Amino acid sequence: MPSPVPPRRxxxxxxxxxxxxxxxxxxxxxxxxxxxxxILSAELGVLRAYARGARKPGSKLCGSTELLSYSxxxxxxxxxxxxxxxxxxxxxxxxxxxxxxxLALASYLCELSAETSPSREELPGNGAGDQxxxxxxxxxxxxxxxxxxPLIKSIFELRxxxxxxxxxxxxxxxxxxCYESEAFHFYPVLGELRCAACDTDGKRDQFVPLHPAVxxxxxxxxxxxxxxxxxxxxxxxxxxxxxAVCERYMLTQLSRTFSSLTFYRQxxxxxx
Numbered sequence: 001m002p003s004p005v006p007p008r009r010x011x012x013x014x015x016x017x018x019x020x021x022x023x024x025x026x027x028x029x030x031x032x033x034x035x036x037x038x039i040l041s042a043e044l045g046v047l048r049a050y051a052r053g054a055r056k057p058g059s060k061l062c063g064s065t066e067l068l069s070y071s072x073x074x075x076x077x078x079x080x081x082x083x084x085x086x087x088x089x090x091x092x093x094x095x096x097x098x099x100x101x102x103l104a105l106a107s108y109l110c111e112l113s114a115e116t117s118p119s120r121e122e123l124p125g126n127g128a129g130d131q132x133x134x135x136x137x138x139x140x141x142x143x144x145x146x147x148x149x150p151l152i153k154s155i156f157e158l159r160x161x162x163x164x165x166x167x168x169x170x171x172x173x174x175x176x177x178c179y180e181s182e183a184f185h186f187y188p189v190l191g192e193l194r195c196a197a198c199d200t201d202g203k204r205d206q207f208v209p210l211h212p213a214v215x216x217x218x219x220x221x222x223x224x225x226x227x228x229x230x231x232x233x234x235x236x237x238x239x240x241x242x243x244a245v246c247e248r249y250m251l252t253q254l255s256r257t258f259s260s261l262t263f264y265r266q267x268x269x270x271x272x
Contacts, residue, residue, distance in 0.1 A: 016077045020044055023070040023135060025110035037065045038114055042129035045118045049075055049082040064089045068096060068106055093143045102142050104267045105149050108260040109138055109156050116164040130163050133226055147230060150239050154246040158221045166253045170219050173198055184210045186245060188252040208245045213238045
C-alpha cells in the first residue's frame, strides 16, 4: 500500500529557506566540486551547509563561501540537510589573507569560535550576535592593523570564553574579597584570584602572578561593553604576559588545544 502524502503543513515544516548574514569559519572539500562550509550567524549560531559546485571555476558561490568570507547567505534546509542556495559577499578581509601570520591567527580565531559558539540546536534566546560581533571586530582590527596580533588574540580568547560560560571571577581575591593588592595570583583551573597576602601556601606551578596592568586589561576584556572592548593599550612586555595567561586559561578550561593555534605559534617562532 503506498504511503499517504503528508499534509502540506508537515511538508513545510520539514523544509525551510532562510536568509542570514554570517561568516565562514570552516571549510572542507566535498565530492568533486562541492564545499562543506561552517558558518557563524547571529540568528542561527554555528551551522554547516553544503555549497554545491562552489569549487567550480566561475562558480557564483566560490568567493562567498571561502574561509573568512562574511556573506549574506540564502540557506535551504530540508530534513537534516542545509544547503547554500545563494550568497553575496559583504567583506573578505583581504589584508588578513595576504599575511601568513594574520591568516594563521584568523584561522585559530575561527576554530576557537566554532568550538565555543552555540550551534543552531543550542542557541540561546538572544542568539549568537555577541559571538559574531566579537569575531568580526577582531578580524577588522587584524585586517586594518589597528591592534597587534597578540593583543587581538588575547582579547578574543578571554571574551569568547566568557561568552561561552567560562568567565573567570576577577572582581577580587576569592579569600578576602579585596579589589586591589600589591600582587595577585590567578589560578587558571579555578578561574579565580587570590591576593599574595592570602595565598601564602600557593604552589607556583598552579597560579600565574599578574602585573596590575595585566589584571586591569583582563578585567576590561571581561566586563567592558562591546563598543569599548578595544579601548585600552599595553606595553609590549605586558601584552606578552596577557597573551600567555589568556592562552593558558583557554587551554586549561577547554582541556584541549587546536591545530591552528599550533600553526600560528610556529609561524610566530614559538611552540606550545
